[in-house]
Amino acid sequence: MVATFEERARSSYDEFVRLFSNVLFAVSLFAVWGLLTLIGVIVDQGKDPSVYAGAYPAPIARAILRLGLDNIYHSPAYIGIIGLILVSLAACTFKRVIPARLPALRKVKIDAIPLSASIEVRGEESAVRARVAEFFASRGWQVRKREFSGEEWLFADRHNWARRGVLIAHLGFVIIAMGTTIYWWKGFSGTTAVITGQTITVPQTGARITLDHFGYRFEPIKTKTGLVYQPVDYVSNVTVVGRDGVPRNETIRVNQPIDIDGTLYYQASYGYAVTFAVSKAGMVIPMEPLKEGQGFQAGGRTFQYQRFVPTVDTATGQPGLNPIPSNPAVALAAFDGDQPLGAVLLPIGKNLDVGNGFKIAALRYKLYSGLQYRYDPGMLLVGIGAFVLLAGLCIAFYFLPARLFVQITGAARTWRVGLAATTVKGYDIFEEQFADLVAELKASESGPNRNAFPVRSESPA
Amino acid sequence: MTLDQLLIFVALGAYVAGSIALITYFLSRSSVMRTAGIVLAVTGCVAQFAELGVRWATTGVWPLTNLYGSLSLFAAMGVLIFLAFAWKYQVWFMGGFVLLIAAIALGYATTWNEGYMPAVPSLQSYWIKVHVPLVISSYAAFMVAFVAAGLYLLKYFFERYLGRSQGVATAMTTAGPVTMPVGGYDADMAVSDVRVVGLRDDTPMISAAASRGDSWALWLQTLPSLSKLDIMAYRIVAIGLPLLTIGIITGALWAKDAWGAYWQWDPKETAALVSWIVYASYMHLHTRNNWRGYRCALVNVFGFATIVFCYLGVNIWISGLHSYKM
Ligand code: HEM
Numbered sequence: 001m002v003a004t005f006e007e008r009a010r011s012s013y014d015e016f017v018r019l020f021s022n023v024l025f026a027v028s029l030f031a032v033w034g035l036l037t038l039i040g041v042i043v044d045q046g047k048d049p050s051v052y053a054g055a056y057p058a059p060i061a062r063a064i065l066r067l068g069l070d071n072i073y074h075s076p077a078y079i080g081i082i083g084l085i086l087v088s089l090a091a092c093t094f095k096r097v098i099p100a101r102l103p104a105l106r107k108v109k110i111d112a113i114p115l116s117a118s119i120e121v122r123g124e125e126s127a128v129r130a131r132v133a134e135f136f137a138s139r140g141w142q143v144r145k146r147e148f149s150g151e152e153w154l155f156a157d158r159h160n161w162a163r164r165g166v167l168i169a170h171l172g173f174v175i176i177a178m179g180t181t182i183y184w185w186k187g188f189s190g191t192t193a194v195i196t197g198q199t200i201t202v203p204q205t206g207a208r209i210t211l212d213h214f215g216y217r218f219e220p221i222k223t224k225t226g227l228v229y230q231p232v233d234y235v236s237n238v239t240v241v242g243r244d245g246v247p248r249n250e251t252i253r254v255n256q257p258i259d260i261d262g263t264l265y266y267q268a269s270y271g272y273a274v275t276f277a278v279s280k281a282g283m284v285i286p287m288e289p290l291k292e293g294q295g296f297q298a299g300g301r302t303f304q305y306q307r308f309v310p311t312v313d314t315a316t317g318q319p320g321l322n323p324i325p326s327n328p329a330v331a332l333a334a335f336d337g338d339q340p341l342g343a344v345l346l347p348i349g350k351n352l353d354v355g356n357g358f359k360i361a362a363l364r365y366k367l368y369s370g371l372q373y374r375y376d377p378g379m380l381l382v383g384i385g386a387f388v389l390l391a392g393l394c395i396a397f398y399f400l401p402a403r404l405f406v407q408i409t410g411a412a413r414t415w416r417v418g419l420a421a422t423t424v425k426g427y428d429i430f431e432e433q434f435a436d437l438v439a440e441l442k443a444s445e446s447g448p449n450r451n452a453f454p455v456r457s458e459s460p461a
Numbered sequence: 462m463t464l465d466q467l468l469i470f471v472a473l474g475a476y477v478a479g480s481i482a483l484i485t486y487f488l489s490r491s492s493v494m495r496t497a498g499i500v501l502a503v504t505g506c507v508a509q510f511a512e513l514g515v516r517w518a519t520t521g522v523w524p525l526t527n528l529y530g531s532l533s534l535f536a537a538m539g540v541l542i543f544l545a546f547a548w549k550y551q552v553w554f555m556g557g558f559v560l561l562i563a564a565i566a567l568g569y570a571t572t573w574n575e576g577y578m579p580a581v582p583s584l585q586s587y588w589i590k591v592h593v594p595l596v597i598s599s600y601a602a603f604m605v606a607f608v609a610a611g612l613y614l615l616k617y618f619f620e621r622y623l624g625r626s627q628g629v630a631t632a633m634t635t636a637g638p639v640t641m642p643v644g645g646y647d648a649d650m651a652v653s654d655v656r657v658v659g660l661r662d663d664t665p666m667i668s669a670a671a672s673r674g675d676s677w678a679l680w681l682q683t684l685p686s687l688s689k690l691d692i693m694a695y696r697i698v699a700i701g702l703p704l705l706t707i708g709i710i711t712g713a714l715w716a717k718d719a720w721g722a723y724w725q726w727d728p729k730e731t732a733a734l735v736s737w738i739v740y741a742s743y744m745h746l747h748t749r750n751n752w753r754g755y756r757c758a759l760v761n762v763f764g765f766a767t768i769v770f771c772y773l774g775v776n777i778w779i780s781g782l783h784s785y786k787m
Contacts, residue, residue, distance in 0.1 A: 023749060027742045034738035038767075041728045041735065041775065073726045180724075189722060231581050254582035255719050266720060267582075374722050382723065386710040393706055397699035397744075426753065428688040429695070432550075 020091035029085045036081060040072040086177055089170050097167050105155050107148045108405050113420035115427040117438045121408075121415045121445045128415050129154075129408055135441055136404065154406035163424065165395030172389025179385055182378030189374035194238070195273045195289055196366045202373060207260045208241040212249075214270060214367040218323050229323050234267055236369040252371065262375060269370030272308035274330055274348075275363045289366060299358035301341070306331040308365065309345060319345070330362045402430055404437075417441070465519070468512035469571060475505030476536070476564035484557030490683055495553050502540055502560055509537035509567070525593045526584050532570035534594065535772075536563035538601035542700070546605065552693060554684065558608045588715035596708035596733065602701030603740070603768050609694035610761035616684055617755055623670045623678055691754045694761055695747055702740045709733055732771035739764040 003011070019025055043064055044051065052061040052070060068075040110116050121128050133154055137143045141156035194200050194211040201208050217233040236252040242260045250258045257266040273289035278298040287296060295304035309329045311320035320327075328348045334341040346352050351361045402423040410416050419438060423430045462470070479501030486494035513533060516524045524530040543559040546552065670678035684690070712730055713723035724730065743760045746752040 023745050027745050030738050030742045030745070034735050034742070037731055037738065038735050040726065041732045045726060234582050255586040255588075257718065264717075268720065372720065372722075376722070379717070379723065383714075386706075386713070390703060390706050390710065393703045397703065425748070426750065429692050431689075 017091050017095055020088045021095035023092070026085070026088045026092065029081060029088055033081050033085060036072055036078050039069055043069050043072070045073070046071055082177065086174065089173065093167065093170055097170065102157065102160055102163070103403070105144060105146050105153075107146075107151065107153050107407070108420060110405060110407055110418035110420045113405070113422065115422070115430060115434055116418065116420040117434070118416055118418045119438065119442045119445065121417050122413050123415070124413070125408075125410075125415065128417075131445070132406060132408065132417055132441070135444060136406075139437075141404065152408070154404075154408070156404040156406065157401070158403075159399040159401045162395050162399035163401050165392050165397075165399065167392070169389055169392025169396055172385050172387070172392050175385030175388055176382050177385075179378035179381030179383075182381060183376045187374070187376045187378065189372070189376075191268060191370060191372050193269075193271070193273075193291060193368045193370045194236075195368040198368075202263075204375070205261060205263050205373075206243070207263070209265070209371070210239040211236060211369050212239055213237040214369045216270065216323075227321060229321060231323075234270055236267055236371070238369075252369075263373050264375075266372045266374075267369065268372040271368055271370065272310075272325075272328075272365045273368045274305055274308065274365045276303075276305070277361050277363050279351075279359045279361070280357050291368065295335075298360055299354050299356040300336075301354065302335040302337075303354075303360060304333045304335065306333050306343065312345060312347065317345070325365070328365065330365075332360075332362075400425060400430065402433075465512055465515055468508045468515065469567070469574075472505045472508040472512065472536075473564060473567055473571075475501045475508065476540070476560045476567060479505060480557050480560035480564055482557070483553065483560060487554045487557050488680070498556055498560075499544075499553065502544060502556060505560070505563070506537055506540040506544065509533060509540075513537070523584075523589055525589065525597070526581075528573040529570045531593060531597055532566050532573065534597045535601050535604070536566040536570070538594075538598045539563050539566070539604045542598070542602050542697070543605050543608075546693075546697060550693065550696075552609075552685070555605070555608050555612060558611065559605055562604055562608070583719045586715060586718060588711060588718065592708060592711040592715050595704055595711060599701045599704035599708050600768050600772055602697055602704060603736075603765050606694050606697035606701060606761055607765035609690060609697060610758040610765075612684070613687060613690040613694060613754070613758040614762070616681060616687055616690060617758070619677065619681055620667055620687075623667065623675065623681070687754060691757060694758065698740055698743060698761065698764075702737075702744060705733065705737055705740065709737060728775050729771070732767075732775045736764060736767045736771050739767050 044055070047070060049061075049065055049070075052064050055061070056064065064070055068077075072078055110118070121132075123131075129152070133143050133145070136154075136156040141158050142160065144155045144157075146153050146155065188204050190202070190204065192200055192202060192209075194209055196211050196214055199208055199210040214237075215233070215235045216231065218229040219232050221228050221230050234254055238250050238252060238258075239247050240250055240258070240260050241247050252258050252265060252267045254267045257264045259265075271292055273291050275289045276287050276296060278285045278287070278296065280299075290296065290305045292305060292307050295302050297303075307330070309319040309331055310325040311322040312318070312327045312329045313320040314327060319329075319331075329345045330348070331343055332346050332352075333343040334354070344352065346360075346362050348362050348365060351359045353359055400423055402421055405418075405420045405422075407418040408415050409418065419434075419441075421427070421430055421434045479498050482494045482501060483498035485491060486498055513524045513530065516522075516530075525534060539559055540563050543556055547556060667678045667681045671682050685693070709730070712733070716725060716727075716730070717723040739760065743757060743764055746760060747757050
């Protein structure tokens with residue numbers, strides 16, 4: 001018989017759900033996720049291709065770039081694996097986790113259950129039954145009685161609600177994923193640098209930021225390896241204008257961002273903007289201040305401002321340790337086309353003859369503040385998800401849903417209480433508690449006033 | 462010698478001596494050695510916390526801002542978690558190995574001891590007092606879980622070796638009804654107090670060898686069954702994983718304050734995510750009957766390898782935002 005399209009679709013759907021709701025499949029996805037994440041830890045992310053060419057043998061560097069391992073967390077493979085995990089989570093939640101309700105109350109073969117015990121008890125049948133039921137009830141077990149063809153059974157359940165811990169943990173993960181998706185969809189982030197006295201406009205928000213002053217503090221410390229200047233504070237004093245058009249004075253410090261119309265601005269870095277001048281035969285060509293890494297042309301060559309050297313050691317002529325400018329210079333590299341020609345330390349205020357009648361000078365420097373900004377409308381959701389996830393983990397790990405099956409058999413005044421236990425995590429994990437329970441029950445039944453209530457007070461000390 | 466140095470010295474000495482005492486107890490079950498080991502473990506742990514406290518009080522700088530402080534806390538928390546766990550479940554036999562790792566960690570930490578250093582700006586946040594202890598405690602818990610998994614594997618392979626060398630059937634059998642007196646549970650003494658029928662308890666193999674007088678088998682019998690060792694490792698991971706989860710969450714909250722984004726894919730936080738993924742996998746695998754035990758112990762050991770990489774490897778070899786430049 002040929003299967004209809006509908007039948008085939010149904011069977012492929014069943015096949016899909018079976019695979020995706022399988023925990024081992026989920027763990028395989030986890031393994032791939034972990035591996036990709038690890039690659040991102042080992043391989044520097046988001047660097048210029050030349051960095052990889054310099055750091056790895058050529059074939060590996062090529063592979064890194066071709067496979068997108070230089071930006072792995074935003075690669076289709078990475079986003080795809082998280083997508084698959086979410087699909088798997090959804091399939092599992094609907095197929096297994098939600099349907100996993102409290103199992104029906106039915107009688108069992110006590111001896112066939114691996115975790116079982118039996119104790120002998122004396123007394124009136126009804127009193128024995130009442131005492132055993134009270135014993136479990138007084139210890140927080142939810143006790144229910146059922147009769148099966150004239151046989152009375154006692155069922156005691158504990159932490160039944162905690163069966164939902166897995167569901168809650170999974171829900172937390174989904175909420176986190178939703179929060180990050182909202183950021184990808186609606187959020188943005190960027191960096192900007194403001195030179196002292198300058199005003200910039202943030203492209204995405206239109207906010208205007210003026211850097212009034214940038215300050216830092218270093219502490220010189222003698223360590224075993226020598227003198228170290230330990231940074232202690234970075235502060236940007238800014239005037240900001242948001243959507244309301246009203247200027248406000250604000251202070252941005254590391255760990256103390258400011259909020260302009262819902263976008264947060266952080267102290268991310270700082271540096272020195274240097275104003276260079278190129279001159280030929282007394283004619284000076286004025287230039288905008290440059291930041292580290294930027295360059296300019298002079299006499300057919302390219303010069304790149306590599307880094308600011310706050311202190312040149314007067315004895316050696318080499319960069320010193322002190323990060324506070326006292327004898328400052330700039331490290332300048334020269335290129336002929338792509339060809340590097342070398343680098344020099346050019347003291348601030350001094351001229352450098354670069355040939356063809358051209359001179360360059362680093363006239364002055366100003367501190368700039370590197371700011372990072374970020375608008376993330378998914379942040380709250382991620383936070384909520386994280387706490388839901390945590391709650392789920394704690395419920396799933398620390399509250400063990402368990403069921404006890406109790407059967408009392410015997411005659412006259414001698415009764416055998418058969419006990420068996422099952423839990424959602426196997427038998428071994430409950431062994432000690434079960435042993436304790438059995439011991440307590442036994443002790444309470446052999447106590448002097450065993451017919452009295454409540455059971456707890458009966459236990460011999 | 463300053464008070465600070467004296468306390469480090471006391472802690473290190475106590476861990477080394479305690480480790481020898483508890484490993485002797487592990488091998489011989491001498492109760493004198495057990496008592497000595499416990500006293501030394503407590504002494505070392507107290508000395509370590511006192512040392513961190515003294516350092517904080519005298520410099521005014523939170524001591525966990527460098528690798529010395531954090532490795533030191535790792536050792537102290539590892540011992541503390543072990544003590545709590547051993548006290549609850551009577552598993553003192555694990556202690557020798559925990560103390561050995563603590564001694565190595567503390568010894569190595571002293572090579573990073575720079576003395577007084579004010580905190581760089583990004584570390585000047587109250588989050589450091591929350592985030593770092595949580596993450597370090599989770600690493601410490603995983604260290605103790607690693608020891609439990611290691612003992613599992615030791616017993617597992619030893620049993621198989623005994624099984625082979627003595628011609629005892631290697632099949633994992635159902636244990637058959639073993640009724641023992643109901644009494645207090647003491648994992649140290651491997652006394653099982655309830656009737657456990659058909660659990661994947663492999664003690665019969667050892668029992669058979671022990672009944673032939675094999676001294677190793679007699680010794681192995683004093684360890685808890687494999688399934689108990691597995692549960693112990695699981696219980697410690699169940700402490701470590703929520704700690705790591707809160708650690709990552711508080712780290713994200715801090716990153717939001719310090720760098721503007723709760724997640725920057727910085728090598729350090731990403732490495733913690735790798736460990737989190739491994740332990741989340743462990744927890745999932747542990748729900749499967751055929752993964753509990755041997756395979757889960759291997760995942761546990763692998764998980765601790767990722768912790769070592771994440772903790773020391775990334776700190777030392779890979780720079781990133783967590784190298785606290787700003
Ligand atoms: C990839 C998709 C996932 C699937 C298919 C899946 C499946 C499952 C299943 C079926 C269980 C219950 C097993 C049992 O009791 O028999 C479970 C347990 C659990 N899951 Fe997941 N899961 C997934 C992802 C996650 C994620 C991402 C997290 C964490 C955020 C998580 C956290 C948990 C926890 C805490 C437990 C309880 C474990 C225990 O009690 O020891 N799961 N998972």
